[in-house]
Amino acid sequence: MYFDLNVTDAMVAGQVVQSVVYIDSYQVGTKKDGGDYIFGKIRKLRKLCNFKIWDSNIVSFFKSNDFVHKYLYLGFKGSEWNGQRDIVITQVVNKEFEVDSKEFESPLEYEELFKDFGAYISSKLSPNWVQVVNIAFNAIPDVNMFERFKVEWAAHGMHDAVKGGLLNHTLKMLRIYDVIEENDSRLKEYSDLIRTGIILHDLGKIEEMENGEYKNDAYVLSHRAMGIGYLERNYTEVLKYISRGEMLRLESIILGHHNGLGDSEFARTIYALIVHLIDNLDAQVTMLMDSLESKDTLKKNGCGDTVISVNQHSLIV
Secondary structure (H helix, E strand, O other), X not given: OOOOOOHHHHOHHHOOEEEEEEEEEEEEEEOOOOOEEEEEEEEOOOOEEEEEEOOHHHHHHHHOOOOOOOEEEEEEEEEEEOOEEEEEEEEEEEXXXXXXXXXXXXXXXXHHHHHHHHHHHHHHOOHHHHHHHHHHOXXXXXXXXXXXXXXXXXXXXXXXXXXXXXXXXXXXXXXXXXXXXXXOHHHHHHHHHHHHHHHHOOOXXXXXXXXXXXXXXXXXXXXXXXXXXXXXXXHHHHOOOOOHHHHHHHHHHHHHOOOOOOOOOOOOOHHHHHHHHHHHHHHHHHHHHHHHHHOOOXXXXXXOOEEEEEOOEEEEO
C-alpha cells in the first residue's frame, strides 16, 4: 500500500518520508513576513490530515496548478506547534502519480457489505416493511439509489469518511440495535419501525453528497428532509403497507435522528431518540478508534502513559 504512513512516523528524527498522497483541499495563506504559504488537508484512508507548505518554490508550484482531488508523490515530515500536528510538504517527487484509487478511497469491502445489507433486510424485516424500504429506494426516477447508497461516504471528514462508509455505518447501527433488542425484548414490538428507520435515516446523503463532497443542494435542504421526501412523494404507495401513524413515526426518526445537533430537529418520538443514541454511539466509537489507529493525536503524559485527545478531552490509552 502506498500510503500506510502516519504523522508520528514522519516525525522520527525529522526524517523526510516519501509517499503518494491524496490532496483533499488547500488554499493560500500569508506569512508574517508577507510571503505566501499553503495550508490544506490530505486524506488518509479513514481521516483527513492537515498539511502546510512553507518552501516558496513548492508554494509557487501548487499555486500555478490545481491539485485538488489529485494524487501526488510527495516528500513530507511531521511538525508540531502548540499541540497541533501537521504534515509539512518538503519535496515534489512526481506530479499526479497514477494509483489504484481504491487504496485511498476505502478499506471497506463494500460489495460484500452490500450483500449483507440485502440479506439483513430480507431476514429481519416483515414483508410490508421490506416494501416500504423498496419504495424509498426507488423514489428518484432514473437513479439507482441502492448503488448510490452502496458507494457513498457517510461524511466528509468524520466517521466512516470513506467509499462505502454510508452503507457500513448503517449496517453497524443495525447490528448494534440487534444486540440491544436481544437484551430487552420489549423492543420487539417496535423492531420493524426502528430497523426501517435506521436503514432510511441517512438515505438522503446520496443526494447531499457525492464521493464524500457536499453538493450545493446540501446547503438548501438537509439529508434528513430529503429522506422524508422519498416517503412523502410516494405517500399513497407507502400507506398500502403501513398505517399513517407508522409512517409519521418513521419520518420522525429520519427527521430527528440528530436530536438538535447544529440546526437539526430534536427527536420527538422514542424511536427517533433510540436511533439517535445508536447513531451517536457508532459515530463516536468509530472516530475514537480512527484517531487511535492513525496515531496522529497520540502523546505522552507526565507519567509516561500514552494519551489521545478526543473531543477536547485527554484520554489514557
